[in-house]
Amino acid sequence: xxxxxxxxxxxFAQQQFMTTLGAxxxxxxxxxxxxxxxxxxxxxQQDGFTHAGAITSVLDSACGYxxxxxxxxxxxxxSVEFKVNLLxxxxxxxxxxxxxxxxxxxxxxxxxxxxxAVRGKEEKLVATMLATIITVPAKS
Amino acid sequence: xxxxxxxxxxxFAQQQFMTTLGAxxxxxxxxxxxxxxxxxxxxxQQDGFTHAGAITSVLDSACGYxxxxxxxxxxxxxSVEFKVNLLxxxxxxxxxxxxxxxxxxxxxxxxxxxxxAVRGKEEKLVATMLATIITVPAKS
Amino acid sequence: xxxxxxxxxxxFAQQQFMTTLGAxxxxxxxxxxxxxxxxxxxxxQQDGFTHAGAITSVLDSACGYxxxxxxxxxxxxxSVEFKVNLLxxxxxxxxxxxxxxxxxxxxxxxxxxxxxAVRGKEEKLVATMLATIITVPAKS
Amino acid sequence: xxxxxxxxxxxFAQQQFMTTLGAxxxxxxxxxxxxxxxxxxxxxQQDGFTHAGAITSVLDSACGYxxxxxxxxxxxxxSVEFKVNLLxxxxxxxxxxxxxxxxxxxxxxxxxxxxxAVRGKEEKLVATMLATIITVPAKS
Numbered sequence: 001x002x003x004x005x006x007x008x009x010x011x012f013a014q015q016q017f018m019t020t021l022g023a024x025x026x027x028x029x030x031x032x033x034x035x036x037x038x039x040x041x042x043x044x045q046q047d048g049f050t051h052a053g054a055i056t057s058v059l060d061s062a063c064g065y066x067x068x069x070x071x072x073x074x075x076x077x078x079s080v081e082f083k084v085n086l087l088x089x090x091x092x093x094x095x096x097x098x099x100x101x102x103x104x105x106x107x108x109x110x111x112x113x114x115x116x117a118v119r120g121k122e123e124k125l126v127a128t129m130l131a132t133i134i135t136v137p138a139k140s
Numbered sequence: 141x142x143x144x145x146x147x148x149x150x151x152f153a154q155q156q157f158m159t160t161l162g163a164x165x166x167x168x169x170x171x172x173x174x175x176x177x178x179x180x181x182x183x184x185q186q187d188g189f190t191h192a193g194a195i196t197s198v199l200d201s202a203c204g205y206x207x208x209x210x211x212x213x214x215x216x217x218x219s220v221e222f223k224v225n226l227l228x229x230x231x232x233x234x235x236x237x238x239x240x241x242x243x244x245x246x247x248x249x250x251x252x253x254x255x256x257a258v259r260g261k262e263e264k265l266v267a268t269m270l271a272t273i274i275t276v277p278a279k280s
Numbered sequence: 281x282x283x284x285x286x287x288x289x290x291x292f293a294q295q296q297f298m299t300t301l302g303a304x305x306x307x308x309x310x311x312x313x314x315x316x317x318x319x320x321x322x323x324x325q326q327d328g329f330t331h332a333g334a335i336t337s338v339l340d341s342a343c344g345y346x347x348x349x350x351x352x353x354x355x356x357x358x359s360v361e362f363k364v365n366l367l368x369x370x371x372x373x374x375x376x377x378x379x380x381x382x383x384x385x386x387x388x389x390x391x392x393x394x395x396x397a398v399r400g401k402e403e404k405l406v407a408t409m410l411a412t413i414i415t416v417p418a419k420s
Numbered sequence: 421x422x423x424x425x426x427x428x429x430x431x432f433a434q435q436q437f438m439t440t441l442g443a444x445x446x447x448x449x450x451x452x453x454x455x456x457x458x459x460x461x462x463x464x465q466q467d468g469f470t471h472a473g474a475i476t477s478v479l480d481s482a483c484g485y486x487x488x489x490x491x492x493x494x495x496x497x498x499s500v501e502f503k504v505n506l507l508x509x510x511x512x513x514x515x516x517x518x519x520x521x522x523x524x525x526x527x528x529x530x531x532x533x534x535x536x537a538v539r540g541k542e543e544k545l546v547a548t549m550l551a552t553i554i555t556v557p558a559k560s
Contacts, residue, residue: 017191020160020182042160045201051157052219053197060193061185079192080388081412083223083363083503083550085530087523102548103507107387108360108414110505110548112532128522128530130503130550132361132412134388220528221552223363223410223503225390227383242408243367247527248500248554250365250408252392268382268390270363270410272501272552274528297471300440300462322440325481331437332499333480337473341465359472363503 004030008065015061023058025065031101033065038094050090055097055115055127059084062099063111063131070104076138077109082131090126092117099129109133144170148205155201163198165205171241173205178234190230195237195255195267199224202239203251203271210244216278217249222271230266232257239269249273284310288345295341303338305345311381313345318374330370335377335395335407339364342379343391343411350384356418357389362411370406372397379409389413424450428485435481443478445485451521453485458514470510475517475535475547479504482519483531483551490524496558497529502551510546512537519549529553 005028012018012025018035021043027034035058037043043054060079067077099113115127145168152158152165158175161183167174175198177183183194200219207217239253255267285308292298292305298315301323307314315338317323323334340359347357379393395407425448432438432445438455441463447454455478457463463474480499487497519533535547 011186014186015191016182016184017194042156044156046151046154051155051197051201053161053193053200054157056196056200057191057193060191060196079226081223081225081361081390083221085221085523085550085552086219087525087530103505103545105507110361110507112548125523128532128550130505130548132505221501221530225383225410225412227385227390243365243405245367250367250501252408265383268392268410270365270408272365291466294466295471296462296464297474301473322436324436326431326434331435331477331481333473333477334437336476336480337471340471340473340476359506361503361505363501365501366499 004069008033008069011068012065017057018061021054021057026096028065028069031066031070031104033062033069033099035062035097036094039092050095052086055090055095056084058095058097059113059115059127059129060131062097062113063129064133066099066101066111067109067133070101071135074138075135077133077135080132080134082129084127084129086127088124088126090117092119094118107135109135144209148173148209151208152205157197158201161194161197166236168205168209171206171210171244173202173209173239175202175237176234179232190235192226195230195235196224198235198237199253199255199267199269200271202237202253203269204273206239206241206251207249207273210241211275214278215275217273217275220272220274222269224267224269226267228264228266230257232259234258247275249275284349288313288349291348292345297337298341301334301337306376308345308349311346311350311384313342313349313379315342315377316374319372330375332366335370335375336364338375338377339393339395339407339409340411342377342393343409344413346379346381346391347389347413350381351415354418355415357413357415360412360414362409364407364409366407368404368406370397372399374398387415389415424489428453428489431488432485437477438481441474441477446516448485448489451486451490451524453482453489453519455482455517456514459512470515472506475510475515476504478515478517479533479535479547479549480551482517482533483549484553486519486521486531487529487553490521491555494558495555497553497555500552500554502549504547504549506547508544508546510537512539514538527555529555
């Protein structure tokens, strides 16, 4: 019987894009996942802020893994769609995406996630996601 | 008087994240922008497909620049929010994001964009975005 | 073997809310559905415009029925989620919602729909929807 | 100086669509609004459940009024867009929509709202909205 947290960690380790973004899994609990991404100039848009797409990428991975953390053994998850509101310029030394399962369904799960910019000890909400995830049988 | 297409090209060149993604501006017309991104293993998720976040990033930039291409001189644009549906696994040699302005407003513009995976001469629709953009006075 | 268009018409006739809204099916083709709603004071918001919720309701039904029009026999459809952008105040003698299937999947379909306000011979785009629909076996 | 709660109540009373839906304001606090809607057969879809559009309508009004409850005096609010996830069939004696301001901006505010179906003393989450609201000067 596989440990759901380990299953999330194994999958995350295979997401090369997370390495490219400098993102790491900070916490995995049943139905709750945190991903951290450090500020890097390579991720910026024209004003020097972190690109909304980079923030969205860690929000998306956090939502998918939150759903995976409560999915039945042998199941896989895919993002069907998501919506992101960008609330403030993404300015910080690092960013934290925190996802929660809002509804875990047999087929369809819904997760919400917030992204925070961290400067020193201060956290500021910079984006929020509402995502739809589908559970599918894992490829054997 | 600045050329809107040049304004888009200048801003795109300053988005370091587009360089990180291997993305380039393919076409800028009033209200219509195309961005191309080559397949790279550094952008993949756990199954070896291009990460939804990378696809979303070029869709977002394409929508923003489509709005900027018809914005008044001296104005800047910011993404307020977007929604993306992921329609098929993003498998291809390269990806093309095509954005169109659906409604150009004084304050709020709405753009839609499709992302296609390209293999040889074949294009397959893999994602679609509906985005809200706000026009703000450019910083002087 | 049931006629898909007839299946849509039968289901629509059972949506009491469409009667409450004064909405009627105007056209059903494979993958494309049009619903019309007359202006009525009972549907207005505080400024006397038609409430965004009423417009959204006919957009949602149009998307669901567009998906149903191409679903396999014996299948049913449910809205998983939708996003609506409100582009202009909904001012008109009547409103037309036009939905198209953007991607018909075995499980998940994606539809887009536009709502137009009609005054005399003029149509104005007032809202646009992007919707996710799931196909489920019909109850026997 | 107007009481924000009174301003919300006055505007709600002018939304004829809320009367058509049998909806009433249950609570108005700064940044938090609750609307209740009774089950009525006139609001149902083909399976006898309350139509997603009716649920969405009260979620939308709740989000708008949550934003209005913290808007500056003399300002008005308009929905720019919203996304709704439908989590369970809307089956209940009545429904409650609870909206919260997630970010109150000078121009753009973001609200989230949940809709619950109520049966006896039990509440079940049936839908969730993430909405973008714009603040505009009220017409004089």
